[in-house]
Structures are given as C-alpha cells and as structure tokens.
Amino acid sequence: MAQTEGAEKSGTRAEMREETERLILDAAEGIFAEAGFGGATMQAIADSCGLPKANLHYYFSSKEKLYRRVVERIFTIWLEAADSFDTEARPEVALRRYISRKMQLSREHRHGSKVWANEVMHGAPIVQDYLESALQVWTDTRIAVIRRWINEGLIRPVEPRWFLYMIWATTQHYADFAHQIETLNHGALDDAQWHEATETVCGILLRGIGIDPHSTGDRPA
Amino acid sequence: MAQTEGAEKSGTRAEMREETERLILDAAEGIFAEAGFGGATMQAIADSCGLPKANLHYYFSSKEKLYRRVVERIFTIWLEAADSFDTEARPEVALRRYISRKMQLSREHRHGSKVWANEVMHGAPIVQDYLESALQVWTDTRIAVIRRWINEGLIRPVEPRWFLYMIWATTQHYADFAHQIETLNHGALDDAQWHEATETVCGILLRGIGIDPHSTGDRPA
DNA sequence: AGACACCTTGACTGGTTGGTCAGGTCTGCT
DNA sequence: AGCAGACCTGACCAACCAGTCAAGGTGTCT
Numbered sequence: 208m209a210q211t212e213g214a215e216k217s218g219t220r221a222e223m224r225e226e227t228e229r230l231i232l233d234a235a236e237g238i239f240a241e242a243g244f245g246g247a248t249m250q251a252i253a254d255s256c257g258l259p260k261a262n263l264h265y266y267f268s269s270k271e272k273l274y275r276r277v278v279e280r281i282f283t284i285w286l287e288a289a290d291s292f293d294t295e296a297r298p299e300v301a302l303r304r305y306i307s308r309k310m311q312l313s314r315e316h317r318h319g320s321k322v323w324a325n326e327v328m329h330g331a332p333i334v335q336d337y338l339e340s341a342l343q344v345w346t347d348t349r350i351a352v353i354r355r356w357i358n359e360g361l362i363r364p365v366e367p368r369w370f371l372y373m374i375w376a377t378t379q380h381y382a383d384f385a386h387q388i389e390t391l392n393h394g395a396l397d398d399a400q401w402h403e404a405t406e407t408v409c410g411i412l413l414r415g416i417g418i419d420p421h422s423t424g425d426r427p428a
Numbered sequence: 429m430a431q432t433e434g435a436e437k438s439g440t441r442a443e444m445r446e447e448t449e450r451l452i453l454d455a456a457e458g459i460f461a462e463a464g465f466g467g468a469t470m471q472a473i474a475d476s477c478g479l480p481k482a483n484l485h486y487y488f489s490s491k492e493k494l495y496r497r498v499v500e501r502i503f504t505i506w507l508e509a510a511d512s513f514d515t516e517a518r519p520e521v522a523l524r525r526y527i528s529r530k531m532q533l534s535r536e537h538r539h540g541s542k543v544w545a546n547e548v549m550h551g552a553p554i555v556q557d558y559l560e561s562a563l564q565v566w567t568d569t570r571i572a573v574i575r576r577w578i579n580e581g582l583i584r585p586v587e588p589r590w591f592l593y594m595i596w597a598t599t600q601h602y603a604d605f606a607h608q609i610e611t612l613n614h615g616a617l618d619d620a621q622w623h624e625a626t627e628t629v630c631g632i633l634l635r636g637i638g639i640d641p642h643s644t645g646d647r648p649a
Numbered sequence: 650a651g652a653c654a655c656c657t658t659g660a661c662t663g664g665t666t667g668g669t670c671a672g673g674t675c676t677g678c679t
Numbered sequence: 680a681g682c683a684g685a686c687c688t689g690a691c692c693a694a695c696c697a698g699t700c701a702a703g704g705t706g707t708c709t
Contacts, residue, residue, distance in 0.1 A: 220655075220706085227656095241550055246466020249697065259658050264698060321549050327608045328542050329462055338611045346612055363635075369628035372609065376601030377594050387548045388593065390559045391567055407590035414584075415632030441676080441685075448686095470667060480688050485668065 228266055230256050236277050240321035244274055244329075275333050278326055281319040282337055288312050289345055294352045298361050299418045301352075302374075303409050309378035310405040313385075320382035346371065363417035370416065377408050449487055451477050457498050461542035465495055465550075496554050499547055502540040503558055509533050510566055515573045519582050520639045522573075523595075524630050530599035531626040534606075541603035567592065584638035591637065598629050 234256035238247045249270055253260040267273035292305040313320055331338055346368075353367035381388065381396075381404065389395050396404065413420040455477035459468045470491055474481040488494035513526040534541055547555055567589075574588035602609065602617075602625065610616050617625065634641040 224656095243464035243466050243546070243550065245464050245468070246550070248695085250695095260697090261658055261660095261699085262656085265656070265658095268698090270697065324545070324549065324604065325464065328545065328604055329464065329467070330607050331611070335611070338608060342608075343612060365628050365632065366624055368612075369625045370632065372601055372605075372625075373598050373629065373632060376597040376605070380593055380597030380601075383545065384548055384593075384597075386551050387559060387563075390552070390556070391564060391589075403587055404590045404593075407586050408594065411586065411591065411594060411636030412632065413636075414638070415634075415636035417635070445686095469665085471665095481667090482669085482688050482690095483686085486686070486688090489668090491667065 224266075227258075231258065231263055231266055231273070232277055232280060235273055236281070236318045236322060239274060239277055239325070240318035243325050271333075277322060278334055281316070281323050282334065282341070284312070284316060284319060285323070286341065286345070292349055292352075294348065298353075298356045298416075299413060299420065299422060302413060302418075303420070306374055306378060306409050306412060307405055309374065310381065310401070310408065313378055313380075313382035314401055317382040317385055320379050324379065324383045361418075365416055370412075373412065377412070445487075448479075452479065452484055452487055452494070453498055453501060456494050457502075457539045457543060460495060460498055460546070461539035464546050465491075492554075498543060499555050502537070502544050503555065503562070505533070505537060505540060506544070507562065507566070513570055513573075515569065519574075519577045519637075520634060520641065520643060523634060523639075524641070527595055527599060527630050527633060528626055530595065531602060531622070531629065534599055534601075534603035535622055538603040538606055541600050545600065545604045582639075586637055591633075595633065598633070 231252070235247075235252045238252045238255055241247075242251070247270075249260050249263055252273075253263050263273070267276065288308050289305075291308040293301045295301075296304075326332075326334055327338075349371060350367040353362070353370065356362045357364050357367075392400070410420045452473070456468075456473045459473045459476055462468075463472070468491075470481050470484055473494075474484050484494070488497065509529050510526075512529040514522045516522075517525075547553075548559075552559055570592060571588040574583070574591065577583045578585050578588075613621070631641045
C-alpha cells in the first residue's frame, strides 16, 4: 500500500523507484535551499515528502550523497539553459534569449538556484570539479563568441568575463534574493512584474554593450 | 595573562571587552560565511580566534545572539556605504560613486556579504525587521531620486526597482560568488582586474540607462 | 503455492553540539 | 594588603542527528 505513495499509480519496478527518488530529491532541494546543507536534517526532508527517515537512507545511502544528487540535477538544468546561448545567432538575439531563459529559471527553479549559490558560497566542496571542467569550458567558449562580436564591431568592447558575471548575477538575484525582493514588493512578483523585470534587465545589459535592445532578429538588418 | 590575548595591550575594562568581542565577531563572521548558520559550530569559531568555547558563551549568551550581532554589524556597514548614494549629485556621479563603493565592499567584506546573502536566502529569520524598516525606507528614497532623474530627462525611463536590484546583484556577486570567479580566473583577482571589473560594471549600468559613463562631474556640463 | 528479491519502517546507537557550571585567576579600588 | 567583581576555562550534560538494523510487508516470478 505504501508502495504506491501519493498520487502516482504503480508502474514497473524501475519507474516506481525513479518516482520515489524524484519525490525525495524535490523535497531535499527545498529543505537544502531553505536551511543550507548543515542546517537541513534528514528528518525534515523525510517529513517534507511524507516518508519515514529510514526510507530516505534506503534510496540515498548518506546525506551527502543525497545532497550531491540534488546539486547534480540543478547543474544539469543550468547547462541545458546554457545552450540557449546560441553561438551562431546575432548578439541581440542570442543574449536576449539567454537572459530571458535565465530569468525564467530563477522564477521556476528558485530552490535550485539557492542550493547552487549556497554551495558556491561555501567554497564548492562538492562541485569543485564541475566548476573546473564543464563550467570552465562553457565560459571559455562564450567568452570567445563575445570577443568575436567585439572584433566584428557588433558590440562595444567590454571584458567578456565581467559581462557574463553581470548576466549571471542579475538573473540569479531574482531567485537567491527572492525573499528580499518580495518583502520590498509587499508580495510575490506577478506576471507583469516578471515581464517588466526581464525587459529591464535585457534592456540595460544590451544597451550597456551598445546594442539597441529593440532591434531583434525578426526585422531585416 | 590570558586576559591580554594576542597582540593588543591592556586598556580600560570596557576597551578590553570591546576588543575581545570584536575578535570573536570577526572569527564568527568568517565561520558563518564559510559554513552557514547551521553548519557553523561554536567550537570552530572558538578555534578560529584561539579562545576556549566557554569563553564565547561568556560574551555572547547563545549562538543565535552571536549570529544576530554579526548580521547587525554587517547591516550597519552596508547602510554606511549606502550613504554614498548621494541624492543631490547628478546621476552619473552618484551612481558611479555608489557602485564603486559597493564593489569595494565586496572586495573588503567578502565574509559579511556572504553572511547577509545566506540570511536573506534562508528567508531572513533574524533580520526580517531590518528588511521591512531600514532597507524599505532607504530603497523608497532612492527610487524617488531615480524617478526624479527620469522626469528631468537625465536618464532613460527604467523601473528604478529593477535597476537597483541590478546594482546590488552585480556588485555583491563578486563577494558571494568569489570562489566561482576565482576558480574560473585561476586565482584571486588582482588590483588591475578589480579596477577593470568595476569600470565594466559602472560602464554597462550607466550606458544601460542612457548615460555616457565618461562624462563625470569634474568637467563642466 | 512457494521462493525470492525488493521495499518499508519503528526502534536503536554512537557521536556531535549548544549550553552550563563550579572553581580558579586577574584587576582595580579602598 | 585585602576585597569585590569581572573574567577565564576544563569538565560536564542533555538534546539532537546521521546512520543502522532486524523484522515484517509486497509484488513477481516459476
């Protein structure tokens, strides 16, 4: 009976295992985001997904293993979003799409962004290898693209590194500091505010590097 | 003997107490920044400043009280820096000074920024009242100033709220994500890089709202 | 039906942590 | 000198937490 937890119907063994793991990972992401690794307890995660604590240890042998899986999942989502930074498109198109996507992620994956921020803030004890491999590679290729745009005179000459950090910082801020933003806003941002914030961020960043933010790709150059 | 801890010479009772409290607060700031509230231990803080753990409890009755004092101190520094946002000066001067000051704080008070970020990310359980009072007031006055600049045609019309968040996000990113930045940079940023990053951030943000970032106040308008 | 592997869970444990306390030390005052 | 009050600290404790385990349940094969 307890095997068909919650709403999902029974499927194959593998499907059910995956389903339960996802249930735990979702709960863990929320708890780790709200309390940090040290502040989170396995009991709290167990309560959050309505499973006994011992059950968690059946699926994830240790707290650290569970945490690592949470962070890995977040990094995967982040990398997929990163693909929206199209290296072939014109800068105003590629950047606008990438920034919009990152804003969307901040809205839909607030917890994930917080866990990542926490991890990096504490010196990336778990994901140092990601920083040095995948992130390094991704960053280097994008820096090369931005350099090319500069050489072709498409954007103003800015150090690509600092510009990329500005994009990350401004977009992730809406997830990591959501509580502060919502306090100052007297409530959660509505659809219109999210749209306006995204437009403002896009507008300032694009204009900041010398692009007219309204000359999107759908008009002939 | 142990009373004149470390390097400082003995002064009055009050001076020595203040000195010891500062020693503990400095250590606590570092530990809280690196491990979060839940991950930090009183023993680690004690070791970090070379005092026995029981001594910490003599000066700060509980871990939470100590943490609160750390956060309060950070907020004070933040507010003092906020005064560099001169509401009288012209936008390019006021903004450039404020952004530069915030970048400087990110470099000199990395730990403090991290503790603040941690606190807000976890829902500001300790400093919610600051957000609702002091920060709210400060933000409202600055938004009014930016609105005035817009009405006077000094800067492009942007929602001041989102613009302010961009400033906070980009500058604090250099403290909160220092580890990520330094990993990608293969080492800490040197003086030249900090200068260049500050210039890039200022340049993009000012240009983004329609200001020529090089028309500083020291030339006649 | 029976056997087997997989899943679930309440109860338990060893280690860690925040906090206490009694007894000692030092300083400034009279 | 002698005293009072501030300061220091090793040893201790109760609470909590990650992780274990053994016993029982459930689905799926032959």
